[in-house]
Amino acid sequence: xxxxxxxxxxxxxxxxxxxxxxxxxxxxxxxxxxxxxxxxxxxxxxxxxxxxxxxxxxxxxxxxxxxxxxxxxxxxxxxxxxxxxxxxxxxxxxxxxxxxxxxxxxxxxxxxxxxxxxxxxxxxxxxxxxxxxxxxxxxxxxxxxxxxxxxxxxxxxxxxxxxxxxxxxxxxxxxxxxxxxxxxxxxxxxxxxxxxxxxxxxxxxx
Amino acid sequence: xxxxxxxxxxxxxxxxxxxxxxxxxxxxxxxxxxxxxxxxxxxxxxxxxxxxxxxxxxxxxxxxxxxxxxxxxxxxxxxxxxxxxxxxxxxxxxxxxxxxxxxxxxxxxxxxxxxxxxxxxxxxxxxxxxxxxxxxxxxxxxxxxxxxxxxxxxxxxxxxxxxxxxxxxxxxxxxxxxxxxxxxxxxxxxxxxxxxxxxxxxxxxxxxxxxxxxxxxxxxxxxxxxxxxxxxxxxxxxxxxxxxxxxxxxxxxxxx
Amino acid sequence: xxxxxxxxxxxxxxxxxxxxxxxxxxxxxxxxxxxxxxxxxxxxxxxxxxxxx
Amino acid sequence: xxxxxxxxxxxxxxxxxxxxxxxxxxxxxxxxxxxxxxxxxxxxxxxxxxxxxxxxxxxxxxxxxxxxxxxxxxxxxxxxxxxxxxxxxxxxxxxxxxxxxxxxxxxxxxxxxxxxxxxxxxxxxxxxxxxxxxxxxxxxxxxxxxxxxxxxxxxxxxxxxxxxxxxxxxxxxxxxxxxxxxxxxxxxxxxxxxxxxxxxxxxxxxxxxxxxxxxxxxxx
Numbered sequence: 002x003x004x005x006x007x008x009x010x011x012x013x014x015x016x017x018x019x020x021x022x023x024x025x026x027x028x029x030x031x032x033x034x035x036x037x038x039x040x041x042x043x044x045x046x047x048x049x050x051x052x053x054x055x056x057x058x059x060x061x062x063x064x065x066x067x068x069x070x071x072x073x074x075x076x077x078x079x080x081x082x083x084x085x086x087x088x089x090x091x092x093x094x095x096x097x098x099x100x101x102x103x104x105x106x107x108x109x110x111x112x113x114x115x116x117x118x119x120x121x122x123x124x125x126x127x128x129x130x131x132x133x134x135x136x137x138x139x140x141x142x143x144x145x146x147x148x149x150x151x152x153x154x155x156x157x158x159x160x161x162x163x164x165x166x167x168x169x170x171x172x173x174x175x176x177x178x179x180x181x182x183x184x185x186x187x188x189x190x191x192x193x194x195x196x197x198x199x200x201x202x203x204x205x206x207x
Numbered sequence: 208x209x210x211x212x213x214x215x216x217x218x219x220x221x222x223x224x225x226x227x228x229x230x231x232x233x234x235x236x237x238x239x240x241x242x243x244x245x246x247x248x249x250x251x252x253x254x255x256x257x258x259x260x261x262x263x264x265x266x267x268x269x270x271x272x273x274x275x276x277x278x279x280x281x282x283x284x285x286x287x288x289x290x291x292x293x294x295x296x297x298x299x300x301x302x303x304x305x306x307x308x309x310x311x312x313x314x315x316x317x318x319x320x321x322x323x324x325x326x327x328x329x330x331x332x333x334x335x336x337x338x339x340x341x342x343x344x345x346x347x348x349x350x351x352x353x354x355x356x357x358x359x360x361x362x363x364x365x366x367x368x369x370x371x372x373x374x375x376x377x378x379x380x381x382x383x384x385x386x387x388x389x390x391x392x393x394x395x396x397x398x399x400x401x402x403x404x405x406x407x408x409x410x411x412x413x414x415x416x417x418x419x420x421x422x423x424x425x426x427x428x429x430x431x432x433x434x435x436x437x438x439x440x441x442x443x444x445x446x447x448x449x450x451x452x453x454x455x456x457x458x459x460x461x462x463x
Numbered sequence: 464x465x466x467x468x469x470x471x472x473x474x475x476x477x478x479x480x481x482x483x484x485x486x487x488x489x490x491x492x493x494x495x496x497x498x499x500x501x502x503x504x505x506x507x508x509x510x511x512x513x514x515x516x
Numbered sequence: 517x518x519x520x521x522x523x524x525x526x527x528x529x530x531x532x533x534x535x536x537x538x539x540x541x542x543x544x545x546x547x548x549x550x551x552x553x554x555x556x557x558x559x560x561x562x563x564x565x566x567x568x569x570x571x572x573x574x575x576x577x578x579x580x581x582x583x584x585x586x587x588x589x590x591x592x593x594x595x596x597x598x599x600x601x602x603x604x605x606x607x608x609x610x611x612x613x614x615x616x617x618x619x620x621x622x623x624x625x626x627x628x629x630x631x632x633x634x635x636x637x638x639x640x641x642x643x644x645x646x647x648x649x650x651x652x653x654x655x656x657x658x659x660x661x662x663x664x665x666x667x668x669x670x671x672x673x674x675x676x677x678x679x680x681x682x683x684x685x686x687x688x689x690x691x692x693x694x695x696x697x698x699x700x701x702x703x704x705x706x707x708x709x710x711x712x713x714x715x716x717x718x719x720x721x722x723x724x725x726x727x728x729x730x731x732x733x734x735x736x
Contacts, residue, residue, distance in 0.1 A: 055597050056736050075601045084594025089365070090533055091526070102522030105603035122509065123459050129365060130456045268470050274481045314488065321484050327634065328477040332470040338635050340558030348635075352547055359540045396558065430485065437492050444499040451506040458513055 005031045005067035005150050007052070007182055013060035014047055021047045022058070027200060031067075031150075034173060034183040034193050039202030045186035046082075048202075049153050052184060053080040065151060076105065078151040083159075085140040089129030093120060096128050097142055106147030114146035115139075119168065133160040144172065152176060152183040158191060166191065224303045226443050233436055240433040247426035254419035268332050273419050275325040277427035278318045282350060285315030285431065289357075290382045293375035303439075305371035306446075308378065309361055310438035314431060316354035323347055342393040349388050353381045367446070519604040520612045527616035537585065541621055542628045545578035549632040560637050567636040568697040571646055572690055574632070575625050576657065580679050582621040583661035586613065587669045587731065596669075596735060606731065610724040614662055622654030645697055645705070652709060653693045655716040659723035660685040666727035670734035688715060 007029040014022040021044040029035045037045040050056040052063055054075045068077045087096050098111045112124060118138045123131075131139065137160045144152060152173070158166040166189070173183050174194040185191065255273040289311045295304025326344060327337040338344070357374055364370030531537055552570045553563055563570075590596045590613075599609045626647055633643045664682035671677065692715065695708035 053597070054600055072603075073605075076603055078601055080597065080601060082594055082597060084592070084597070086594040086598045088526070088530060088589075088593065088595075090530055095526075095529070099522055099526050100598070103519040103599070103602045103604070103609075105519065120459065123456055126452045126456055130453050132456070135456065135459070266470065267474060270474055271477045274477055278481070317484055317488050321481055324480050324484075325477040328473045328480070332473050336560075336637070338637065340553060340560075348550065352543065352550075355539060355543050359543060362539065395554065434488060434492050437496055441492070441496040441499050444496075444503050448499060448502050448506060451503065451510065455506065455509060455513075 005065070005180070005182060007063070007065050007151060007184070009052065009061070009063045011061035012048070012051055012058050012063070014044070014051060014056065014058045016047065016056075022051070025061070027198075029182050029184060029198075031180045031182060032177050032196055034177050034185060034195060034197045036191075036197065036199040037184065037186040037202060038188065038199055040188065043202040045202055046155050049080070049082075049155050049184065049186050053078060053082075053153050055080070068150065077149055078153055079104075079144050079147070079149050080153045080155075081140055081144070081157060082155045085136050087128050087136055087139055089127060091128060092125050093128055093131075093139055094124040096139065097146055100143050101146050104143070104147045104149075110146045114142045117145050118142035119165075134162060134165055137161055138165065138168075141169065141172065144176070150181050152181065152185075154183065154185045154187075156187055156189075157185060158187065158189055170194075224301065226302055226306070226446075229303060230440060230443060233440060237433070237437060237440075240429065240436065244426065244429040244433050247422065247429050251419060251423040251426040254422055259415050259419050268329060269416060271325055271329040272416070273423045275322060275329055276420055277424040278325060279322040279347070280424055281427055281431055282315060282319035282322045282347065284428070285311050285318060286350070286354075286378075286382065286385070288435070289315065289378050293378040293382075296371050296375040297379070300372075304375075305368070306439050306442045307435070308371060308374060309367070310435055310442050312354060312358050312361065314434055314438070316351060316358060318427075318431070319347060319351040319354055323351060340396070342389070342396050345392045346385070346389040349392070350385060353385070357381070367449075519602050520608060523609055523612040524616045524619075527613060528619060531616070531620040537582070538620060538624055541578055541582050542624045544581055545574050545625050545628055546631055548574040548577050550635060553636065564637040564639065567633070567638045568642065568646060568649075568694050570636060571629065571632055571638075571650070572653075572693045575650060575654065575693075576683075576686060576690060578625060579621055579654065579657045579661060580682060582617075583665045583678060583682065584668075586617050586662055586665040587727075588665070591669045591731075591734070596731060600732075600735075606728040607724045610662065610666075610728045610731070611720075614658055614720065614724060614727075617662070618655055618658045622650075622658055625654060626650045642697055645709075649693045649696045649709060649712060652712040652716055653689045656689045656712070656719045657686055659716070659719035660689075662723050662727045663730065666730035666734065669731065 009028070010026050012022050012025040014020070025048065027035065037048055039045060047056060051058050065074055065077050068074070086100070088099075091099070093115060094111055097115060098108060101108055101111055115121060115124060118141060120135060120138055120142065123135075128136070128139065137157075141157065154173075157169050157173075161169065170192045173185070173191070177183055177193070177195045183193075185193075251273070255270055259270075261267045261269065289308050292304045292308040292311065295301045296308060323344070326347075330339060330344075331337050357377060360374050360377060361367075361370055364373070549570055552566070552573075556562060556566065587596065590599070599606055602609060604612075629646055629650060630643070632638075633646060638646065660682050661678075663685075664678040667681065668678045689712065692708045692712040696705045696712065698705045
């Protein structure tokens with residue numbers, strides 16, 4: 002199997018006339034996690050959005066190498082941002098099943114993924130009844146239900162208690178141990194076992 | 208019930224109207240109500256078709272009055288029930304008033320639609336048209352819109368406890384406004400002289416017609432009471448479901 | 464057969480429509496009552512199971 | 517294909533289950549249709565003559581009301597960002613959403629049409645024409661509305677801008693829609709109906725690309 006690599010080269014991003022990223026380059030390999038660290042407002046989230054194809058950079062390029070050539074580039078990745086992409090008015094199982102269908106996973110994994118995310122037994126409950134932490138868990142359950150090599154996570158432990166944060170750390174550790182890649186924007190420590198690199202963002206980026 | 212706070216002075220009414228108590232005593236009421244409703248409809252239909260003559264003026268079309276008049280009566284009675292419940296919601300903040308309001312709205316809409324439908328079925332052979340911009344028909348149509356608007360408002364809220372009080376305000380405004388609508392529509396009628404005027408000669412109500420009319424009105428009113436009671440019970444059960452589901456979500460916590 | 468005169472279609476339609484709407488209303492009421500009851504007992508069973516643990 | 521049907525299914529489910537949107541829309545359509553007679557007066561022959569115009573204006577306004585929610589909730593809760601990573605292209609996803617939206621906002625108008633037809637005293641021939649033209653024309657309204665909704669989805673107060681953009685675009689639909697009602701000139705009315713169908717097909721085919729592009733830009 003080919004080694005998978007995420008390569009970012011000379012990324013430059015200007016938003017609202019303000020330079021957010023300038024000449025950012027890095028490479029993440031299979032079995033590696035990359036932390037994007039730094040205080041709020043230095044462009045961690047923007048960098049993730051560029052990697053996720055949601056923002057078009059003014060300069061530079063990102064490429065995911067070694068993926069399945071039949072699959073379009075953006076379908077190799079999972080992006081978990083601030084907004085959970087969960088609909089109230091639908092049950093937990095319906096919400097997750099929808100994303101499994103849309104993202105192209107195996108429909109049989111829904112209830113398994115829910116219980117692995119600590120939401121077992123709540124399948125039929127309306128997603129509007131969940132607490133913020135449970136909503137975050139439901140959003141992260143997508144990572145379990147649909148296997149994809151590259152994870153882009155924006156503050157994955159926000160709204161979670163320490164137990165939840167441990168769970169996220171275990172989840173990411175397992176993922177990179179089985180050859181996955183992860184880029185994580187965070188200002189908190191997440192104790193990931195495995196090969197971890199850190200990219201520090203500073204306010205001087207202008 | 209999870210959604211009621213214990214009252215400081217539990218009078219007899221408070222106790223009877225407590226959702227838990229209500230579920231207890233109303234359970235024994237459902238079957239008898241169903242039974243009398245069915246009997247009343249049986250008797251009513253017997254009189255409407257077999258034991259009453261055709262009207263000398265309207266002919267057999269008079270038989271449509273036996274569904275039209277009761278539904279038209281219920282379309283207004285149901286609003287009266289909602290009006291009373293709305294006051295209960297706003298003044299005493301009684302949970303049963305919310306439940307009663309919510310359960311009555313679709314019934315009112317259905318009976319109003321039925322009154323309009325049977326009216327237009329009657330109008331076609333009698334007036335030669337399904338619809339006439341007649342004051343009473345027009346204001347009944349507006350009443351249907353008000354019912355449907357109230358239902359839409361109920362459904363637009365996630366929080367049903369908050370919805371109850373806002374819907375109650377709309378119900379009160381509607382109640383005040385309905386006479387105004389009725390009045391203005393009549394006035395509109397005289398203002399614009401319609402191109403073709405159809406007037407129904409007020410039929411002299413004969414005893415042979417009055418009996419089926421009264422029995423059918425009773426039957427439909429009983430039907431309304433039965434459905435309203437069952438729907439209220441269902442609504443209380445739904446609220447219990449909601450609190451149980453919330454409890455389940457809380458109990459699950461974040462335990463991985 | 465009951466003789467309803469020349470306008471029997473309209474009379475039949477009026478009663479038919481009334482029956483249809485009343486039946487739909489009754490059916491809906493019954494179905495939602497049964498569903499709500501089933502869900503409540505399901506949830507109460509789940510709660511009892513939780514308490515036992 | 518699975519993603520396509522899943523999106524249609526979800527939007528239908530949400531539309532039917534939540535908020536009474538469907539009921540509100542139909543109610544709005546019927547009320548606007550009934551409102552005009554109050555302004556015109558209870559003159560039956562005149563109303564019958566105006567009926568096609570009244571029905572189309574009511575349909576146009578009702579559809580306009582519904583467009584804002586087409587993309588907004590998906591935009592706000594982050595679903596739109598995730599759609600970019602789906603196994604289906606964004607154009608395909610927008611197309612699926614358009615179909616669901618039409619089923620929720622176009623079809624109910626056709627179903628509610630008999631009520632207006634009855635109240636306005638539409639003749640039987642014109643009634644069937646009205647059903648046909650609404651069936652043929654509402655997809656175009658949905659398509660134009662989708663473009664307006666996609667363009668304004670990133671604006672906090674896009675509610676008023678979108679109608680101003682969409683209404684002029686929808687004019688041809690109105691013209692052909694009411695143009696089909698001319699019992700004296702069968703040829704002209706058939707032509708109008710065919711043009712309406714063509715307009716709907718072309719706009720439904722092209723709108724997803726334009727809307728998807730606008731959504732990509734709005735997401736930035």
